Amino acid sequence: MGLKSKDLVGLHHVTAQEIELILDTAAPMKEIIKRNIKKVPTLRGRTVVTVFYEASTRTRTSFELAAKYLSADTVGIAVATSSVNKGESLKDTALNIAAMGADVVVLRHPMAGAAELLARTLDVSVINAGDGAHEHPSQALLDLFTVREKKGRLAGLKVAIIGDILHSRVARSDIWGYTKMGAEVYLAGPATLIPPGIEKMGARVCGSLEEALEGADVINILRIQLERQQQGLFPSLREYSRIFGLNSDRLKLAAPDALVMHPGPMNRGVEISPDVAYGQQSVINEQVTNGVAVRMALLYLLIGGGA
Amino acid sequence: MNLLIKGGIVVDPVSGTVSEKDILVADGKIAGSGVGLHHPDAQVLDVPGKLVTPGLVDMHVHLREPGLEAKETIYTGTRAAARGGFTAVACMPNTRPVADSAAVIISIVNRAAADGAVRVYPVGAITNGSLGQEMAEMGDMKQSGAVAFSDDGMPVMDSGLMRRSMQYAKMLNAVIISHCEDKKLAGGGLMHEGDVSTMLGLKGIPAAAEEVMVARDILLAEDTGCRLHIAHVSTAGSVRLVREAKSRGVRVTAEAAPHHFTLTDQAVIGYDTSTKVNPPLRTAEDVAEIRRGLADGTIDVIATDHAPHTAEEKDVEYELAPFGMVGLETAVGLVWTELVAAGVLTLAQAIAKMTINPAKILGLPLGSLGAGAAADITIIDPAAAWTVDPAQFASKGRNTPFTGRVLHGLPYATIVSGRLVMREGIVL
Numbered sequence: 001m002g003l004k005s006k007d008l009v010g011l012h013h014v015t016a017q018e019i020e021l022i023l024d025t026a027a028p029m030k031e032i033i034k035r036n037i038k039k040v041p042t043l044r045g046r047t048v049v050t051v052f053y054e055a056s057t058r059t060r061t062s063f064e065l066a067a068k069y070l071s072a073d074t075v076g077i078a079v080a081t082s083s084v085n086k087g088e089s090l091k092d093t094a095l096n097i098a099a100m101g102a103d104v105v106v107l108r109h110p111m112a113g114a115a116e117l118l119a120r121t122l123d124v125s126v127i128n129a130g131d132g133a134h135e136h137p138s139q140a141l142l143d144l145f146t147v148r149e150k151k152g153r154l155a156g157l158k159v160a161i162i163g164d165i166l167h168s169r170v171a172r173s174d175i176w177g178y179t180k181m182g183a184e185v186y187l188a189g190p191a192t193l194i195p196p197g198i199e200k201m202g203a204r205v206c207g208s209l210e211e212a213l214e215g216a217d218v219i220n221i222l223r224i225q226l227e228r229q230q231q232g233l234f235p236s237l238r239e240y241s242r243i244f245g246l247n248s249d250r251l252k253l254a255a256p257d258a259l260v261m262h263p264g265p266m267n268r269g270v271e272i273s274p275d276v277a278y279g280q281q282s283v284i285n286e287q288v289t290n291g292v293a294v295r296m297a298l299l300y301l302l303i304g305g306g307a
Numbered sequence: 308m309n310l311l312i313k314g315g316i317v318v319d320p321v322s323g324t325v326s327e328k329d330i331l332v333a334d335g336k337i338a339g340s341g342v343g344l345h346h347p348d349a350q351v352l353d354v355p356g357k358l359v360t361p362g363l364v365d366m367h368v369h370l371r372e373p374g375l376e377a378k379e380t381i382y383t384g385t386r387a388a389a390r391g392g393f394t395a396v397a398c399m400p401n402t403r404p405v406a407d408s409a410a411v412i413i414s415i416v417n418r419a420a421a422d423g424a425v426r427v428y429p430v431g432a433i434t435n436g437s438l439g440q441e442m443a444e445m446g447d448m449k450q451s452g453a454v455a456f457s458d459d460g461m462p463v464m465d466s467g468l469m470r471r472s473m474q475y476a477k478m479l480n481a482v483i484i485s486h487c488e489d490k491k492l493a494g495g496g497l498m499h500e501g502d503v504s505t506m507l508g509l510k511g512i513p514a515a516a517e518e519v520m521v522a523r524d525i526l527l528a529e530d531t532g533c534r535l536h537i538a539h540v541s542t543a544g545s546v547r548l549v550r551e552a553k554s555r556g557v558r559v560t561a562e563a564a565p566h567h568f569t570l571t572d573q574a575v576i577g578y579d580t581s582t583k584v585n586p587p588l589r590t591a592e593d594v595a596e597i598r599r600g601l602a603d604g605t606i607d608v609i610a611t612d613h614a615p616h617t618a619e620e621k622d623v624e625y626e627l628a629p630f631g632m633v634g635l636e637t638a639v640g641l642v643w644t645e646l647v648a649a650g651v652l653t654l655a656q657a658i659a660k661m662t663i664n665p666a667k668i669l670g671l672p673l674g675s676l677g678a679g680a681a682a683d684i685t686i687i688d689p690a691a692a693w694t695v696d697p698a699q700f701a702s703k704g705r706n707t708p709f710t711g712r713v714l715h716g717l718p719y720a721t722i723v724s725g726r727l728v729m730r731e732g733i734v735l
Contacts, residue, residue, distance in 0.1 A: 012506070089622070090623065091623070111624040111626040111627070112508035112578070113509070113624060113625040116577065116578050117624060133509075133510075135508070169508060172506070195504070195511075196502065196511070197501050197503075198505050201502075201506055
């Protein structure tokens, strides 16, 4: 059994069985990362191109390391140094990259639907590394992997996602992923940052942070961007922090062994207090390690089979 | 040149009657109608089983000329109209330059006379450059041929200016066509705001962005006595506002576009940029209310908002694609399939909304098959089932979300001033 699609555009159209397969495949990949010699020949001769229309340190490095650990060649294209600034369309840029022989294109793009456009255009595999406010499936998969590893299960867990849901592709992919795996997702954030109809995706919207945290097994804190305050979506970061910031007092509302997660980069002292971010229950650093393992699994499942 | 149209089912939207009879055309006018007509030297068009209606009028199209000829020209746009069964179109002023002066209106009228396959009636801008800052020379434009005024796509946000424009337009006995959208509420949105926009991560345009403006303009029309026509109504709330205003006697009329009574925001799933349109595709509830509004007369007109764009412009990220879809060559099929065959409208009602009603609103002597009227006639084959194939379009624009859809009802012939301009899909 493998993945049905040549691409990973989002978790919306991925089945629970496929998610299970990806997580199962990621476990041995994590073993490779822990070795002294972090290299297996699985994807030797294959090429992974990362195309990033948005700045990102973590996700891009994670994909590139994942490819390198599997012996694939990697090339990174960043917006500042590419022909994107010469007015070339996304479609033409991608066709050029594919014509050069890429096996996988990893795309980060500020606009929703960009990965789907690329997947439709190209014959090679496309992995969505975040498209606007749509999806960021590899982030959600690493979240699921982390929780499953710590808790031994996903079904029946209460997961709280806190913050700017409106602009968050991580939240959307997390909602699809957690609910498909049988967990319950509770959302909390300023009313102006809760998008209408999000309940239809299977999540529940809470009236307060406290309500979402009550008895939670997993707490996903989202990054709040200063830009949103400048857009008039909430009064101030100070007030945001007072109403929606996770601190050690509020953490006590959750289950005693609740996991604290954050997709990064963090605004410490705003959406999460430093003592919680670095506390006993935080798995934020492990999320990063697991991100590499999950991305290795994805590359292997998408292009490793027939090689 | 005389023309005898024999054996068709004549739909008269003025009297609301549908009957089998012949129509004789002479010297570009309707010479008479009746059963078993004969004429010694008339070209005979035998159309048994086909519908013969007054020439269809589309009061909302974008012909893109002058300035945006890569998208469409008066030549191609009027041929698309002819293929779609339209004998007259009113074209919106968002050209380059904007049709905000008599000079541009005259250039459109002249180009249409030289190049046009069907009648073209320009709509002038309300404000200079449609920038919403100062009134354009509406009087001068009206004398030069402008049939209405609109800042379509660039709604007049300044309520004071809109009120003064209506006062002025009333003096000219002109109708103001309002594209109702509060730009601040729309907030740069890309599609209807709701569960689908949330799922897709696309910025939403709330229904209130339209309804606030519909309400404002109805109040201003009531205040000034100006005739107001609401363009492309897309929400249930807008339909209710217009219905309520009409019941109070406000001089307001409204139109709906085929895509707004056919598609919902579900069509956007997959990010097909041909679904990106302003106002956006709404919900099933909105579609149902628009159909109710069409049936009860709240919505007077069916107009396409034909908005051609190039493939290059549309073959991009959803956010970057321009708003708009073509509509001239699919309108009759959608009206027939979605409204007439579906039992939403009677045949006479549907034809009235595409002929006499828009003609009345624009003050045009069109929409009738009475003796002496201009012989603008559309013949429709109601039995034809056909598949939408943009490659067949006469329009330069291929941006339609209906590609591959099977429709019933196809324009068979288009006659302007007694001259056959389209027959069986071929523009003559």
